[in-house]
Amino acid sequence: MSTRAATYDATVIRREQLSEHFVRLVLAVDGFVSSGVPDEWVALTIPGQFQTRYYTVRSYADGELTLDVVVHDHGLVTEWASGDCVGDVVTVSEPKASFALPDDAQWLLLVGDLTALPAIARIIETVDGLDRLDQRVKAWVEVPVEPIRSYVDGDISWSVPPAGVETATSALVEAIEWPDGPGYFWMAGESAQMRAIRKHLMRDLKLPSSAYDVMGYWRGGGHQRQPRAVDPGPIWRAGKAAGKSDEQIWADYDAAREASGE
Ligand SMILES: Cc1cc2nc3c(=O)[nH]c(=O)nc-3n(C[C@H](O)[C@H](O)[C@H](O)COP(=O)(O)OP(=O)(O)OC[C@H]3O[C@@H](n4cnc5c(N)ncnc54)[C@H](O)[C@@H]3O)c2cc1C
Numbered sequence: 001m002s003t004r005a006a007t008y009d010a011t012v013i014r015r016e017q018l019s020e021h022f023v024r025l026v027l028a029v030d031g032f033v034s035s036g037v038p039d040e041w042v043a044l045t046i047p048g049q050f051q052t053r054y055y056t057v058r059s060y061a062d063g064e065l066t067l068d069v070v071v072h073d074h075g076l077v078t079e080w081a082s083g084d085c086v087g088d089v090v091t092v093s094e095p096k097a098s099f100a101l102p103d104d105a106q107w108l109l110l111v112g113d114l115t116a117l118p119a120i121a122r123i124i125e126t127v128d129g130l131d132r133l134d135q136r137v138k139a140w141v142e143v144p145v146e147p148i149r150s151y152v153d154g155d156i157s158w159s160v161p162p163a164g165v166e167t168a169t170s171a172l173v174e175a176i177e178w179p180d181g182p183g184y185f186w187m188a189g190e191s192a193q194m195r196a197i198r199k200h201l202m203r204d205l206k207l208p209s210s211a212y213d214v215m216g217y218w219r220g221g222g223h224q225r226q227p228r229a230v231d232p233g234p235i236w237r238a239g240k241a242a243g244k245s246d247e248q249i250w251a252d253y254d255a256a257r258e259a260s261g262e
Pocket residue numbers: 041053054055056057068069070071072073074075076077078079114115116118119215216217218219220221222223224225226
């Protein structure tokens with residue numbers, strides 16, 4: 001049986017500048033099936049490339065797939081999305097997802113940078129009205145320049161990293177006052193910071209692995225393009241087949257990225 005994920009051809013039909021560093025791309029794609037899990041993501045391949053980059057499905061309805069792309073200093077998709085890409089034909093994979101709110105969770109805390117905002121927004125919208133969370137849903141979002149308050153309704157604290165610092169999402173976690181009782185913590189951002197956060201949750205806070213999901217979305221360090229991205233797809237499928245938890249699978253993914261020097 002092939003382990004390759006299904007892919008779909010898609011055409012960029014709209015491009016909208018949401019903020020200085022944030023671009024919305026709407027793709028027309030037939031046959032795509034959403035998993036319904038709010039942090040689901042696809043692998044995007046842009047014209048003329050074989051390398052993929054991962055983007056959260058902000059929404060999918062009526063054959064239109066919306067991706068919100070952070071435009072940072074330099075990068076494969078960054079450079080493409082910065083220009084006029086309307087009309088371009090790209091490829092997207094079938095979605096994968098990770099968010100798994102435990103049945104007994106009474107609170108939900110979300111932390112991330114701009115790359116995590118699409119998932120955070122979709123998670124907030126998805127759990128809206130869930131009685132057992134009883135308005136105990138809170139998010140901290142780090143943005144490069146200024147808040148994008150109109151992006152999603154909810155209890156969100158916005159922050160900007162200190163001057164000269166690329167990202168400081170780990171500092172946001174240190175300031176959290178953790179609620180009592182069972183709950184769920186979801187976070188995504190720069191990979192090295194996410195590794196440190198996982199250790200903090202596991203060793204200092206002693207949260208069970210089912211109570212958090214912390215994902216490395218990108219790697220800092222001022223490299224020119226990411227060399228060969230380690231594809232999480234095969235690691236994900238092998239982990240699921242082996243009955244591993246999402247947390248174990250992400251640890252495998254981090255280990256593979258570290259081993260590859262990525
Ligand atoms: C599951 C998942 C979901 C994701 N969802 C989204 C999403 O919805 N929207 C989104 O914008 N991104 C998302 N990302 C992150 C995105 O895949 C990476 O930021 C990706 O590297 C961007 O590709 P690029 O071609 O622009 O830059 P690359 O060519 O990959 O990287 C060039 C260099 O830029 C730097 N860099 C990469 N990303 C950033 C960044 N965000 N900020 C500052 N410097 C950076 C690095 O130093 C890198 O070496 C997601 C990642 C994962 C794993």
